[in-house]
Amino acid sequence: MNDEAWTIGRLLKWTTDYLKDHGADSPRLDAEVLLAEALGCRRIELYTRFDEVPGEVARAAFRDLVRQRAEGTPVAYLVGRREFYSLSFRVTPAVLIPRPETELLVVTLLDLARSRPVGEPIAVADVGTGSGIIAVCAAKHLPNCRVTATDISPAALEVARTNATEHGVGERIDLVRSDLFASVPLEQRFDFIVSNPPYVSTAEMETLAADVRNFEPQEALMAGPQGTEVIESLVPQAAERLKPGGHLLIEVSPMTHDAVRLLLQSEDRLQLGPTIKDLARLPRVVQAVRR
Numbered sequence: 001m002n003d004e005a006w007t008i009g010r011l012l013k014w015t016t017d018y019l020k021d022h023g024a025d026s027p028r029l030d031a032e033v034l035l036a037e038a039l040g041c042r043r044i045e046l047y048t049r050f051d052e053v054p055g056e057v058a059r060a061a062f063r064d065l066v067r068q069r070a071e072g073t074p075v076a077y078l079v080g081r082r083e084f085y086s087l088s089f090r091v092t093p094a095v096l097i098p099r100p101e102t103e104l105l106v107v108t109l110l111d112l113a114r115s116r117p118v119g120e121p122i123a124v125a126d127v128g129t130g131s132g133i134i135a136v137c138a139a140k141h142l143p144n145c146r147v148t149a150t151d152i153s154p155a156a157l158e159v160a161r162t163n164a165t166e167h168g169v170g171e172r173i174d175l176v177r178s179d180l181f182a183s184v185p186l187e188q189r190f191d192f193i194v195s196n197p198p199y200v201s202t203a204e205m206e207t208l209a210a211d212v213r214n215f216e217p218q219e220a221l222m223a224g225p226q227g228t229e230v231i232e233s234l235v236p237q238a239a240e241r242l243k244p245g246g247h248l249l250i251e252v253s254p255m256t257h258d259a260v261r262l263l264l265q266s267e268d269r270l271q272l273g274p275t276i277k278d279l280a281r282l283p284r285v286v287q288a289v290r291r
Contacts, residue, residue, distance in 0.1 A: 005053050006053060006054070006059065007050060007051050007052060007053050008035065008039075008046055008049050008050050008051070008052050008053075008054065009050035009051065011031075011035060011054070011059075011062065012028070012031050012032060012035060012046070012050075015027075015030075015031040015034075015035070015062075015066055016028045016031045018066065018070065019031060019066070019069060019070060022069075022070040023210075024069065024070075025209070030069055030075050031066075032046055033075050033079060034062060034065040034066060034069060034075065034078065034079070035062055037061075037065060037078070037079045038054070038058045038059075038061040038062035038065060039054060039058050039062075040058075065078050072210055072211045072214055072215065073211070073215055074097055074211050074212075074215055074216070076091050076097045077091065077092065077093055077097070077215065080092065082097055082098050083098075084098035084102070084103065084133045084137075085103050085106055085133070085137050087133075087136070087137065087140070087167065089131055089132070089133055089136070089163050090131070090159060090162050090163055090166070091131050091159065092155070092159055093215060093216070093217065094153060094155035094156050094158075094159060094217060095130040095131040095153075095155075095156045095159050095160075095217065095220065096130050096131070096216055096217065096220045096221065097216060098131065098133050100279075101251065101278050101284055102133065102134070102196050102251055104251075104276060104278050104284050104285055105134060105194060105196060105249060105251045105284075105285050106133075106134055106137045106138070108249055108276055108285050108287065109124070109134070109138060109192055109194050109247075109249055110137075110138070110141050110142065112192070112247055112249075113138075113142050113145065113191075113192065114142075116191075119144055120144065121144055121145070121146070122142060122144055122145035122146070122191050122192065123145070123146055123148070123188075123189065123190045123191050123192075123243075124138050124142075124145050124146070124147045124148070124190060124191065124192045124193075124194065125147070125148045125149075125150070125181075125184070125190045125192070125193045125194070125241065126138065126147055126148070126149040126150070126194055126195070127150050127180055127181070127193060127194070127195040127197065127234060127238075128150065128151055128152075128180075128195055128196060128197045128198070128220070128230075129149035129150060129151045129156070129157070129160050129175070130151060130156050130159075130160065130196070130220060131156065131159045131160055131163060132149060132159065132160025132161070132163045132164055132173070132175075133163070134149075134194055134196065135147045135149040135160065135164065135173050136160075136163050136164055136167050136169055136173070138194075139164070139167075139169035139172045139173055140167055140168075140169055145172070146172050146173075146174070147172060147173045147174070148173075148174045148176060148184060148188070148190070149173055149174065149175050149176070150175075150176045150177075150178040150180065150181065150183070150184060151175075151177065151178070152177065152178065152179045152219075153177075153217075153219070153220075154177055156217075156220075157175050157177060160173075160175055161175055180230075180233060180234055180237050181237045181238075181240075181241055184241070186240075188241065189241060189242065189243045189246075190241055190242055190243065190246055191242075191243055191246050191247070192246060192247050192248075192249065193238045193241060193242060193246070193247070193248050193249070194248075194249045194250075195234060195238075195249070195250050195251070196250075196251040197223070197230045197231055197234060197250065197251075198219065198220055198221055198222055198223040198230045199223055199227055199228070199230065199231065199251070199252055199253045199256060200221045200222045200223060200227055200253060201222070201223065201224070201225060201226055201227030201253075201255070201256065202222065202224065202225045202227075203225075204227060204253065204255055205218070205221065205222050208221075226256070226259070227253060227255065227256040227259075228256050228259050228260060228263065231250060231252070231256075231260055231263060232263055234250070235248075235263050235264060235267050235270070236267060238270075239267050239269040239270050239290065240269075242269075242290035243290065244290055244291070245289060245290060246289070246290045247287060247288070247289055247290075248264075248270065248287065248288045248289075248290070249285055249286075249287050250285070250286050250287075251284060251285055252283065252284065252285070252286055254282040254283050254284070257275065257283040257286065260286050261275070261286060264286060264288045267288075268291075269290060269291055270288040270289065270290060270291065271288060271289045271290075271291055272286075272287075272288050273286075273287040273288055273289060274287070275287070
């Protein structure tokens, strides 16, 4: 463009403007994450290196990442990681990118589990585990729990396996390829069943951001025309598998929240509990207890 050196500070400013023009929701953050990836450093280190001029290899890698981001590829897929509940998780296009809203599901699980007698074994099922974030967080923060994590996607289970191993909890997480509970022995019972299932309706899918619609696995997002189809199958299976007094926790869309509550109310084996709202005060986690 001109003879001015392409310092880290200048690269960040130019890229922020470029990504903003291409519709990025968080262009500055995206620019920083991608440049840190190209340089092989932590993002915070960029702030002490603003006047440094990266070498051509790093700049070429950065240009390629920026090009892909401008074309819509999510940053998490470009760098292969995403932070969730203060832990770093590997992600690939085979799994959904972890979202802050799902942390509420983890917090609710941990709070309920910690109210139980100290040292008591806890059996947890994470249905539709994806990258394994819920299963790993449960195993990491509840040393007396064992998790059965199911997913219908072999590729997703491999990502979950990698994350469980990286966080040192692989021995306490059983990964099962299964459509909900179909491949889990019927006699196996759980104290907690948690799930972030596909809950987007066909109509709602069209309203999602382009990078979500075009790059994240649709089978992990979209449930069907109503958005409740997967949950409708999950509820009776969960009621069958919960121990008496066991908890069912499901992340839902605010758009289908009322319909999900009706599904839970129609299951005689479950007692519906209060819905937990997220930071935006939207209904996010429905809960029920096995009678």
